[in-house]
Amino acid sequence: MTMLSVGRPTRAGEALDPEAPIPAGRGLLQDEPLIFELGGWGQTGVDFEIGDGDLDAIDLPGLTRAAPPELPGLSEPETMRHYVRLSQKNHAIDLALYPLGSCTMKHNPRLNEKLARLPGFLDIHPLQPQSTVQGALAVMDQLAHWLKTLTGMPAVALSPKAGAQGELCGLLAIRAAHEAQAARDGEADARRVVLVPTSAHGTNPATAAQAGYQVREIGQTPDGRVDLADLAANLGPDVAAVMVTNPNTCGLFERDILEISRLTHAAGAYFYCDGANFNAIVGRVRPADLGVDAMHINLHKTFSTPHGGGGPGAGPVVLSAALAPFAPTPWVVHDGETLRLEEHAQDGPAFGRMCAFHGQMGMYVRALAYMMSHGADGLRQVAEDAVLNANYIKARLSGVMSAAFPDGPCMHEVLFDDSWLDGAGVTTLDFAKAMIDAGFHPMTMYFPLVVHGAMLIEPTETESRRELDRFCDTLLVLAAAAKAGEVEMFKGAPFHAPLRRLDETLAARKPRLRWTAPTA
Numbered sequence: 010m011t012m013l014s015v016g017r018p019t020r021a022g023e024a025l026d027p028e029a030p031i032p033a034g035r036g037l038l039q040d041e042p043l044i045f046e047l048g049g050w051g052q053t054g055v056d057f058e059i060g061d062g063d064l065d066a067i068d069l070p071g072l073t074r075a076a077p078p079e080l081p082g083l084s085e086p087e088t089m090r091h092y093v094r095l096s097q098k099n100h101a102i103d104l105a106l107y108p109l110g111s112c113t114m115k116h117n118p119r120l121n122e123k124l125a126r127l128p129g130f131l132d133i134h135p136l137q138p139q140s141t142v143q144g145a146l147a148v149m150d151q152l153a154h155w156l157k158t159l160t161g162m163p164a165v166a167l168s169p170k171a172g173a174q175g176e177l178c179g180l181l182a183i184r185a186a187h188e189a190q191a192a193r194d195g196e197a198d199a200r201r202v203v204l205v206p207t208s209a210h211g212t213n214p215a216t217a218a219q220a221g222y223q224v225r226e227i228g229q230t231p232d233g234r235v236d237l238a239d240l241a242a243n244l245g246p247d248v249a250a251v252m253v254t255n256p257n258t259c260g261l262f263e264r265d266i267l268e269i270s271r272l273t274h275a276a277g278a279y280f281y282c283d284g285a286n287f288n289a290i291v292g293r294v295r296p297a298d299l300g301v302d303a304m305h306i307n308l309h310k311t312f313s314t315p316h317g318g319g320g321p322g323a324g325p326v327v328l329s330a331a332l333a334p335f336a337p338t339p340w341v342v343h344d345g346e347t348l349r350l351e352e353h354a355q356d357g358p359a360f361g362r363m364c365a366f367h368g369q370m371g372m373y374v375r376a377l378a379y380m381m382s383h384g385a386d387g388l389r390q391v392a393e394d395a396v397l398n399a400n401y402i403k404a405r406l407s408g409v410m411s412a413a414f415p416d417g418p419c420m421h422e423v424l425f426d427d428s429w430l431d432g433a434g435v436t437t438l439d440f441a442k443a444m445i446d447a448g449f450h451p452m453t454m455y456f457p458l459v460v461h462g463a464m465l466i467e468p469t470e471t472e473s474r475r476e477l478d479r480f481c482d483t484l485l486v487l488a489a490a491a492k493a494g495e496v497e498m499f500k501g502a503p504f505h506a507p508l509r510r511l512d513e514t515l516a517a518r519k520p521r522l523r524w525t526a527p528t529a
């Protein structure tokens with residue numbers, strides 16, 4: 010793509026070089042180097058009054074700094090601009106629809122933010138005496154109550170800090186339960202295998218491996234569900250758990266979920282449900298009624314706490330009665346009128362803890378605010394509208410793009426494959442990159458792996474009909490261009506992004522995570 014031929018700014022009397030690129034940006038968006046490259050080691054936005062005498066008073070024999078720290082020095086306005094410019098390089102849910110399937114990128118209500126910033130939540134410290142943080146403990150207690158109510162499960166471990174860590178927590182509880190059972194039987198725990206369907210999120214097999222299990226894949230039926238016969242054939246005395254996502258990552262409800270849990274339990278294994286897609290069924294289906302033993306809930310998906318660069322996750326795990334005794338510490342207990350965090354379980358073979366302290370307090374506040382502001386009927390409507398929106402997109406795009414599972418409705422996300430691009434000379438990747446030029450963040454690409462060239466779209470309930478139409482109209486125009494053989498507009502895309510098409514494989518395999526000072 011040619012740069013605008015305006016040339017660099019020149020000193021008076023110098024000729025313009027019409028070929029030189031404009032260095033500063035594009036439109037009103039500014040280019041921005043790394044903060045370290047902005048230089049100015051000697052500058053600061055703050056005046057520190059530290060005389061030599063103060064430094065001498067510090068008693069750190071042998072540890073006194075010999076060279077100044079290589080921190081970038083910026084004035085206050087430069088600092089503000091640096092971070093605002095960086096923020097503009099990132100897509101945000103506050104900017105436009107963020108259709109990443111499986112990620113549930115929904116609007117983060119500002120009410121949640123307001124409550125999380127109340128001084129009683131914002132300015133507390135985990136080492137404060139518990140008598141001074143009774144309100145925060147009450148939030149944790151109430152959040153636990155509603156998570157248990159919504160899932161029908163008797164126990165919840167709040168502390169895991171992401172869905173993946175919740176999975177690990179659940180599998181460690183399962184392992185502890187099997188080990189306890191084996192000890193009672195006077196045997197060694199012989200359950201070494203976790204069964205995972207082929208459509209599973211990558212974290213499922215990774216978690217099972219991390220917990221020390223062998224992973225065995227379970228096949229899928231042509232209509233996108235777990236292959237029951239394959240599951241039954243693989244269940245046996247060596248299986249510790251079955252991990253199933255419901256609704257699954259094809260955006261489909263596992264029709265045979267009750268049979269899956271029955272078979273699993275009959276084989277003496279536990280049923281782990283990946284609950285990242287709880288958004289589709291919250292308020293309508295209680296996982297306990299499906300026979301689930303452990304399920305993580307991504308507060309940052311279903312309960313609208315910011316993520317994707319916008320904040321930390323939180324992945325509480327609900328546990329069945331069989332697994333509840335194996336929950337990690339800490340948990341909130343009632344001592345008469347006061348609340349207390351139980352940090353060390355005296356009784357019961359808990360496996361320890363998942364993290365320092367108690368988890369993501371700010372996310373607890375936001376998630377509880379979201380639940381309370383929606384109420385029971387509101388949460389049910391969340392699920393209904395999320396499913397409706399996905400089906401609206403499915404209906405609008407199916408005439409042109411090929412739905413991977415065209416029969417029947419989908420749940421909260423709709424999966425397309427790339428068979429509609431056959432012979433067009435355009436791939437899923439090309440199509441996604443052209444979406445960036447047209448103003449939309451791409452959907453999840455090439456996942457799940459069970460369909461060719463997957464495009465997984467999850468609009469969430471927070472998109473209006475108008476936004477959905479803008480999105481669908483754009484995709485229909487792009488799809489028509491692809492089918493009409495306008496390959497050029499796809500192959501080089503994105504043309505309008507600050508950075509063009511990147512070598513994503515290289516970036517993933519050899520990430521450059523550290524800035525090194527130029528040597529010259």
Ligand SMILES: *Cc1c(COP(=O)(O)O)cnc(C)c1O
Binds near residue numbers: 322
């Ligand atoms: C998001 C997601 C996870 C992992 O959750 P993180 O919070 O990203 O660790 C697991 N499974 C599914 C289906 C997901 O969508």
